[in-house]
Amino acid sequence: xxxxxxxxxxxxxxxxxxxxxxxxxxxxxxxxxxxxxxxxxxxxxxxxxxxxxxxxxxxxxxxxxxxxxxxxxxxxxxxxxxxxxxxxxxxxxxxxxxxxxxxxxxxxxxxxxxxxxxxxxxxxxxxxxxxxxxxxxxxxxxxxxxxxxxxxxxxxxxxxxxxxxxxxxxxxxxxxxxxxxxxxxxxxxxxxxxxxxxxxxxxxxxxxxxxxxxxxxxxxxxxxxxxxxxxxxxxxxxxxxxxxxxxxxxxxxxxxxxxxxxxxxxxxxxxxxxxxxxxxxxxxxxxxxxxxxxxxxxxxxxxxxxxxxxxxxxxxxxxxxxxxxxxxxxxxxxxxxxxxxxxxxxxxxxxxxxxxxxxxxxxxxxxxxxxxxxxxxxxxxxxxxxxxxxxxxxxxxxxxxxxxxxxxxxxxxxxxxxxxxxxxxxxxxxxxxxxxxxxxxxxxxxxxxxxxxxxxxxxxxxxxxxxxxxxxxxxxxxxxxxxxxxxxxxxxxxxxxx
Amino acid sequence: xxxxxxxxxxxxxxxxxxxxxxxxxxxxxxxxxxxxxxxxxxxxxxxxx
Numbered sequence: 234x235x236x237x238x239x240x241x242x243x244x245x246x247x248x249x250x251x252x253x254x255x256x257x258x259x260x261x262x263x264x265x266x267x268x269x270x271x272x273x274x275x276x277x278x279x280x281x282x283x284x285x286x287x288x289x290x291x292x293x294x295x296x297x298x299x300x301x302x303x304x305x306x307x308x309x310x311x312x313x314x315x316x317x318x319x320x321x322x323x324x325x326x327x328x329x330x331x332x333x334x335x336x337x338x339x340x341x342x343x344x345x346x347x348x349x350x351x352x353x354x355x356x357x358x359x360x361x362x363x364x365x366x367x368x369x370x371x372x373x374x375x376x377x378x379x380x381x382x383x384x385x386x387x388x389x390x391x392x393x394x395x396x397x398x399x400x401x402x403x404x405x406x407x408x409x410x411x412x413x414x415x416x417x418x419x420x421x422x423x424x425x426x427x428x429x430x431x432x433x434x435x436x437x438x439x440x441x442x443x444x445x446x447x448x449x450x451x452x453x454x455x456x457x458x459x460x461x462x463x464x465x466x467x468x469x470x471x472x473x474x475x476x477x478x479x480x481x482x483x484x485x486x487x488x489x490x491x492x493x494x495x496x497x498x499x500x501x502x503x504x505x506x507x508x509x510x511x512x513x514x515x516x517x518x519x520x521x522x523x524x525x526x527x528x529x530x531x532x533x534x535x536x537x538x539x540x541x542x543x544x545x546x547x548x549x550x551x552x553x554x555x556x557x558x559x560x561x562x563x564x565x566x567x568x569x570x571x572x573x574x575x576x577x578x579x580x581x582x583x584x585x586x587x588x589x590x591x592x593x594x595x596x597x598x599x600x601x602x603x604x605x606x607x608x609x610x611x612x613x614x615x616x617x618x619x620x621x622x623x624x625x626x627x628x629x630x631x632x633x634x635x636x637x638x639x640x641x642x643x644x645x646x647x648x649x650x651x652x653x654x655x656x657x658x659x660x661x662x663x664x665x666x667x668x669x670x671x672x673x674x675x676x677x678x679x680x681x682x683x684x685x686x687x688x689x690x691x692x693x694x695x696x697x698x699x700x701x702x703x704x705x706x707x708x709x710x711x712x713x714x715x716x717x718x719x720x721x722x723x724x725x726x727x728x729x730x731x
Numbered sequence: 732x733x734x735x736x737x738x739x740x741x742x743x744x745x746x747x748x749x750x751x752x753x754x755x756x757x758x759x760x761x762x763x764x765x766x767x768x769x770x771x772x773x774x775x776x777x778x779x780x
Contacts, residue, residue, distance in 0.1 A: 271761035279751035284743035286735050315735055391746070398747060439757075496750045592768055599764035632771065633779040 256564025327355030406461030406489025415500025475520025621696025
């Protein structure tokens with residue numbers, strides 16, 4: 234009988250170890266991605282690019298953008314790009330503010346360069362609005378390329394020419410620029426987003442350039458060749474909340490290469506509150522749930538001659554983000570289970586997992602803060618508190634055994650009792666899951682009287698990463714319950730740098 | 732395609748070369764990051780294990 238329980242015990246230990254190992258998968262994937270980033274020095278598209286100035290139709294979808302649209306048009310007209318090769322089409326999605334009046338004034342002032350396309354019935358979302366304009370533009374043979382952007386982003390003067398040079402290679406179907414956080418009124422949230430954009434774009438999309446497969450070209454700065462747009466049906470695919478991701482996938486499935494151009498900088502105003510971020514990212518995360526399902530026959534099927542979306546590296550990268558909350562929860566369960574079973578392995582696997590996480594995080598953040606000097610200087614605190622202050626301390630505890638649990642209390646003449654040690658260990662093992670609840674709490678308290686102070690404090694404590702994971706969990710729930718897929722616009726004030 | 736002058740195209744070509752060269756900075760940045768990580772590992776091995 235004892236032998237039976239020994240076997241059961243060992244089986245359970247193995248299962249719990251597998252649970253813990255799931256937490257290592259996203260860490261290893263991130264490490265591989267960041268190791269690939271420097272390879273962009275050799276494996277990039279600059280060798281095949283050359284100066285190229287095609288006729289570009291700029292599509293600006295606009296719904297109640299009266300505050301920002303004038304400045305956006307003015308900046309577009311001031312681009313370092315041949316004036317005769319640039320036409321701006323603002324597609325007004327039945328705005329109820331002065332958007333059509335502002336655009337109308339510009340169209341009158343700049344005839345043949347600025348156009349107002351009005352939809353009398355709107356509210357169907359960005360893709361439908363864009364398609365209204367794209368159909369009109371493709372009916373005419375003037376446009377050789379189509380730039381899809383958001384109404385509130387500011388293209389820096391050289392950005393468009395830096396993007397079009399890649400279209401000189403007919404194999405390239407679309408090019409994306411670097412959307413940099415550029416809010417004039419910065420706060421803790423915009424600084425976190427700034428770091429996230431550096432990591433997710435300047436780092437991760439360089440790695441995707443090297444791997445030859447792109448998850449998503451930025452919807453706010455997406456330049457398509459006419460041939461590419463026509464190949465995917467002459468319209469942006471509708472029916473999901475991730476129209477830019479679907480357009481990126483479809484372009485690659487049709488055999489065209491995607492390029493991320495890190496030196497084409499586009500400034501955007503980003504949400505300044507957790508609530509605004511939550512609404513924006515919930516839409517993105519739900520879109521990703523839909524994309525994961527739509528392309529279920531693409532994942533992990535390498536060897537496709539036309540595209541690399543089925544490669545193991547790309548699939549691991551996509552699902553590491555998509556399933557990150559599951560990995561965190563399973564990892565916690567595994568560690569707590571091993572601890573309760575009094576297995577010595579708990580301590581060992583905890584150290585291995587967290588040391589790996591700590592070194593990956595330090596390596597990636599050091600790369601990140603160097604990639605964009607402006608963001609690195611202004612947001613270094615958020616870079617180091619990206620996983621949260623508690624996780625930061627846990628990483629130190631894992632890296633330097635005895636420092637937190639023994640040497641620190643000894644400084645104050647104290648000693649941690651065995652019960653305290655056990656409670657602390659249990660808390661640390663559970664933390665990666667508790668952090669998501671903390672992020673949810675930070676959103677709840679934001680709306681209260683103390684939210685102005687407490688919400689940023691909680692966010693620094695639990696981290697921005699767990700906040701994004703909490704939003705992903707919310708997206709699973711919303712998709713599972715088939716909640717309404719309403720396209721909620723992110724509120725902007727029009728105060729962008731540049 | 733538009734009528735760009737030879738000067739404009741030359742400038743664009745130079746900018747392309749410059750951006751291509753800037754990518755080599757990634758190697759320097761990676762070396763700095765690896766050096767810091769190695770230093771942390773060394774401190775751990777020397778004083779905490």
